Amino acid sequence: MSATKFDLIVIGSGPGGYVAAIRASQLGKKVAVVEKAEVGGICLNWGCIPTKALLKSGQVFQYINHAKDYGINVAGEAEADFSAMVQRSRGVAAGMSKGVEFLIKKNKIEKLLGFGKLVGPKQVEVTDADGNATVYDAESIILATGGRAKQLPHIKIDGEKVIGYRQAMTLPEQPKKMVVMGSGAIGVEFAYFYNSIGTEVTVVEYLPRIVPNEDADVSKELERNFKKQGINVMTNAAVQTVDTSGEGCVVKITDNKKGKETTIECDVVLSAVGVETNLEGIGLEEVGVAHDKGKVLVNDYYQTNIPSVYAIGDIVKGPALAHVASHEGIICVEKIAGLSPEPMNYGNIPGCTYTVPEVASVGMTEEQAKEAGYEIKVGKFPFSASGKASAAGHKEGFVKVIFDAKYGEWLGCHMIGSNVTEMIAEAVVARKLEVTGHEIITAVHPHPTLSEAVMEAAALAYDECIHL
Incomplete structure (x- = not known):
């Protein structure tokens, strides 16, 4: 009934x-x-x-x-x-x-x-x-x-020494050493957080670069910043086993290219290999x-x-x-x-990753645009040339834009830097409205703001950039 x-x-x-x-x-x-x-x-x-x-x-x-x-x-x-x-x-x-x-x-x-x-x-x-x-x-x-x-078949989450994102948010005490498996948004965000408060963090990524779904230039910039912050980044690497029989964890990691094996001891392993x-x-x-x-x-x-x-x-x-x-x-x-x-x-879904620096993107990467057969114009404006970024003390990162050379269609936008997750909506709306590169250049952006970098990157793609 x-x-x-x-x-x-x-x-x-x-x-x-x-x-x-x-x-x-x-x-x-x-x-x-x-x-x-x-x-x-x-x-x-x-x-x-x-x-x-x-x-x-x-x-x-x-x-x-x-x-x-x-x-x-x-x-x-x-x-x-x-x-x-x-x-x-x-x-x-x-x-x-x-x-x-x-x-x-x-x-x-x-x-x-x-x-x-x-x-x-x-x-x-x-x-x-x-x-x-x-x-x-x-x-x-x-x-x-x-x-x-998601759980890997050979490495089970036990909720104590091998944990998922839920346990990572409510650990009873801060670990001194942590290994993070996976470098998608969840993995790199927790890697940044724990490193920022003093935990020694190692990120292990199976693919050739971290945040692998992002544009290659963004991945390279985030890895550079992570290493500068003291995060150990291992790409082209796979966690083979996690031994939890002792007081902590003994993690065996294999280099996918060289076959070399590395052993790392840590307090906890965070599994961030997907959903x-x-x-x-x-x-x-x-x-x-x-x-x-x-x-x-x-x-x-x-x-x-x-x-x-x-x-x-x-x-x-x-x-x-x-x-x-x-x-x-x-x-x-x-x-x-x-x-x-x-x-x-x-094809017009924005993605945001809240590390420091932040990552935000929408549309095709440069590699995807080329594979799709487009002749492209690319502009990449560094925040080191932004007055607002210098004043804020966050000069790392850039805005990268990709346009179709024939019609001016905005194919993709990729950002890494301070507060870029608040900036990506401009590209999402503009792409939905089929705005061209020149329309972005001629739209007045306020000064001094980080958003000027979007206009400057578009201008750079068309050889009209003023401040670089």
């Missing part, structure tokens, strides 16, 4: 799920959201938000240690209170989760606590913490169950929802092969990013409501 009927039930309250639920409520739908843990999902509670709080603590600590560079004398030696940093991070996450709770109540969305699974094309079973199951009916169902840390989807137990097979290689198969509006069932976020195609999941949720719900939303352009 069904307890209640809804227009829409969303399974999962992460940045895809709760945004979809709110938009559906705005469109007049009777909505419920199913959540087995904290409202806000991984992003608000164990990902995007709390990690940025930790990173800010590390950045402030670095500022204090370099206060003399700004003409400020600080009495005594600064100390990093690791437990206080963790506590602040958890407080920020809790505050954001409460904010989402408020939005859910404000929009009259019913919250169903428990584990949700499909038991029919229009039915969801919710099992609470005591094992009590209730079935709910809905005209439409959105699966937004997200992902979790895998949460598809287990949610009723895909029972209802017949098509999926392949850990991803639910959907159309441009996130409808599965079962017309009443939709899926968004980490469990479908595309990058596993919070802002992608949110936008997918809005498109999905608007289509359900009978509107005509524009499908997602996955």
